Amino acid sequence: MSSVEEHLATRRAAGLFDFSFMVLYEFSGPDVLEPLQTxxxxxxxxxxxxxxxxxxxxxxxxxxxxxxxxxxxxxWLFTGKRVPVPALERSGEHAILALQGPRSGAILAQxxxxxxxxxxxxxxxxxxxxxxxxxxxFSGELGYELLVPVARAAALRQALLERGVPECGWEAANSxxxxxxxxxxxxxxxxxxxxxxxxxxxxxxxxxxxxVRRKLVGLEILNGEVPADLPAAQVTSECLSxxxxxxxxxxxxxxxxxxxxxxxxxxxxxxARAVSLPFYETRGKRP
Numbered sequence: 055m056s057s058v059e060e061h062l063a064t065r066r067a068a069g070l071f072d073f074s075f076m077v078l079y080e081f082s083g084p085d086v087l088e089p090l091q092t093x094x095x096x097x098x099x100x101x102x103x104x105x106x107x108x109x110x111x112x113x114x115x116x117x118x119x120x121x122x123x124x125x126x127x128x129x130w131l132f133t134g135k136r137v138p139v140p141a142l143e144r145s146g147e148h149a150i151l152a153l154q155g156p157r158s159g160a161i162l163a164q165x166x167x168x169x170x171x172x173x174x175x176x177x178x179x180x181x182x183x184x185x186x187x188x189x190x191x192f193s194g195e196l197g198y199e200l201l202v203p204v205a206r207a208a209a210l211r212q213a214l215l216e217r218g219v220p221e222c223g224w225e226a227a228n229s230x231x232x233x234x235x236x237x238x239x240x241x242x243x244x245x246x247x248x249x250x251x252x253x254x255x256x257x258x259x260x261x262x263x264x265x266v267r268r269k270l271v272g273l274e275i276l277n278g279e280v281p282a283d284l285p286a287a288q289v290t291s292e293c294l295s296x297x298x299x300x301x302x303x304x305x306x307x308x309x310x311x312x313x314x315x316x317x318x319x320x321x322x323x324x325x326a327r328a329v330s331l332p333f334y335e336t337r338g339k340r341p
Contacts, residue, residue, distance in 0.1 A: 057225035061296040064193055064230060068155035069222040070214050073199065074207075076150055079131040080124075081141035087131070090116065090139070094259035098123045103177045103188060107257050108137055113248045113264050117239050120190070122179060134239045148186075149207030153214065154197035154230070156336070161217050162187070162198055174198075185210065192227065194234030195336050229293040232304060235272060235331030241290045242270055242304055251306075253331075269312035272333055273326040275301035276317075284319040285311040287326060295333065302333050 084095035093106035122130040163171040166182040179188035191197025249255040250264035292303035316328040
């Protein structure tokens with residue numbers, strides 16, 4: 055399948071992605087991450103997941119992450135790269151398979167049971183016969199992440215493939231997350247962006263003010279002549295959206311050019327129009 059076919063298969067039914075490259079840390083006590091000014095974890099319940107931002111001393115976002123509470127005093131931290139935390143790294147012990155798409159729940163129910171799937175709330179996880187199942191994802195669709203010991207990964211992958219789920223690659227994952235307006239490290243999280251500029255300040259504890267020198271916006275890329283006096287936009291991620299049939303992008307603009315319908319000019323001279331994020335929402339409601 056092409057990346058476009060993989061993308062559309064995920065939007066229409068389900069797709070399977072391998073996220074085993076993620077870095078996993080295990081730590082004890084919710085105060086371990088306080089030096090990185092992360093989201094408050096004391097109120098996180100066992101079996102619950104929090105999306106958070108890890109910050110540098112100057113307030114710039116180092117990386118985004120998810121924190122999972124395993125029991126009263128034990129946590130997992132998943133990130134896209136290694137970070138300076140006083141924790142035990144457990145990367146490579148588990149395979150991480152992401153099952154995404156509107157039929158992902160029905161397909162997963164064939165493996166672990168309908169009741170187990172229906173009882174799992176968004177941003178929660180549970181263990182079923184050695185598989186840790188979390189309800190979350192990057193696609194904007196219903197989705198799950200499945201963690202299994204590496205030795206069991208091939209059998210789990212094969213079980214999903216036999217149920218008609220296509221295996222999908224990075225290009226499809228990237229276009230899905232762009233349509234959904236999600237940021238990515240080394241793209242939108244560039245080492246300088248702060249939470250307010252990314253529109254993610256609600257994930258920081260304690261609440262604080264950040265300078266807004268630029269804003270992240272969605273862009274629809276346009277055809278035609280470009281007026282020379284349009285404000286500039288710096289594209290961070292772009293794709294030809296398989297769902298919408300148009301070129302879309304995430305980009306930095308000056309704050310006064312961030313309002314929806316503002317016309318801007320990208321670096322290669324094309325015109326674009328700022329739009330509200332996300333570009334695409336499932337049935338008008340984000341999962």
